[in-house]
Amino acid sequence: MNTPAPTRHDVLILGAGMSGLAMAMALQRAGRHDFLIVDKSAGLGGTWWDNRYPGACVDVPAPLYSFSCAPHPGWQRRFAAAPEILAYMQGLASRHGLARHLRLGTAVRAANFDENRGRWLITLDSDEVIDARFFVCSTGPLSVPRWPAIEGLDSFAGPRLHSARWDNTVDMAGRRVGVIGTGSTASQLVPELAKQAARLTVFQRTPNWVLPRFDRAYGALDRLLFHVPGWNRVVRAFWAATSESFRRGFEPGSQAQGRLTALARGHMRRQLRGDEALRQQLQPTYPIGCKRIVFSNDYLRAFTQPQVQLETKAITRITATGVQLADGSEHPLDVLVCATGFDVQHSVSVPITGRGGALLQAQWADGAMAHLGTTVAGFPNLFLMLGPNTATGHTSTLLFIEPQLRFALRAMQLLDKRGSRWLDVRADTMQAFNDELQQRLQGSVWMQCRSWYRADNGRNVAIWPGYTPEYRRRLAQVDFEREFVFG
């Protein structure tokens, strides 16, 4: 049997989430129309395709969660719900004619850099091989659901759901439902499940800091204003500036951190209506900002309802009928929900092989590392979107995606101009950047507790330690001739 010849493209984009779509639109703007977007899901949307649990919404204001090149005048609420964001993305894809570039329901099996030709060979699960000059990996840091490592998880006889793989055919009405996890996802899910379940038990390992969500519905006047040229930019700039000033609260021991802590404590007291026993159980003991802060006006309050129970004893195992605790007691359950987050460490699960046969995943065994979160030494013409250390706890992830797009485009244009086949960041440049990064993270608030920001060995692989403008500036100032090698 003849193996079909690889299909050639200028750019292969892996992942049709926010950053994949943004990259596609940026390529079009730059006049580069020969690209293919591959995603294993049946629909585009990434995070917003995956997270369909009741109550799912974004935790930054929607005007800041839309691309600067594609403002959306139609947001219904300041903190948009998941279906609204998905509709925004679908609208963008259709306006930009992306359907013909999209290959959905298709997984990538492996990606190998062919040094002789200076091109990426990307094998799809259909055995088809894509031969691309540039490889954009936009799989997102929060895309691989993480099930809790608890003995007996598989033995549970009833429906068992992960929040990021929601099954809306499971009926919660009148049933005994257990939720493991108390992060941002659980905070959105718990108030919704409390409306349906006969009994809802929330298993908390670590409490989270909760701040009020200054949400509101956008009315006709807002939408009218959003159509006024320039108004979107003003609102976006306002939220970007507000988020950066909020970031001051993450400086250990600062007055701003004290104010943020006081705001959270006051919010908790009001939400719990003076229930001191509950307050003590829900009160975090680590500094605010260490984990991603929860923004909610109904999560804490949910625990004051008679059918909702907070369980803080450690889980020892899961049985066919429920959850067993350290004191030997058991919570009988009909449905088990795991809002246990994502495997950030293995978020790039496709084996990626670079120069000299180096495997990215092997290189990242002690924690992911890249130069400015987007390019990795030994992996030429590979651009990571939202790669290591480009997350923040204070602002929209889109403010990191946009400079990354500009950087990738600049690199592509430079290669065209130079007539080179590839560019690769120098290993010493990448190492020096990461030494600086880890040094800045030492003693920071993000090193003072366990969170998805940190790998199993404690290394912080997710957080950008500075303010957003610094990231934008540094990426814009990359000196390719000095910091990269060319082939």
Ligand code: NA7
């Ligand atoms: P997170 O923030 O990683 O939260 C996961 C939660 O699950 C957290 O409360 C964990 O407790 C808990 N967890 C994980 N494993 C276990 C086990 N084995 N036993 C008990 N509890 C466990 O994920 P989310 O989905 O809520 O949010 C992810 C991001 O999405 C969020 O930050 C926003 O940026 C959007 P722990 O705190 O580790 O003790």
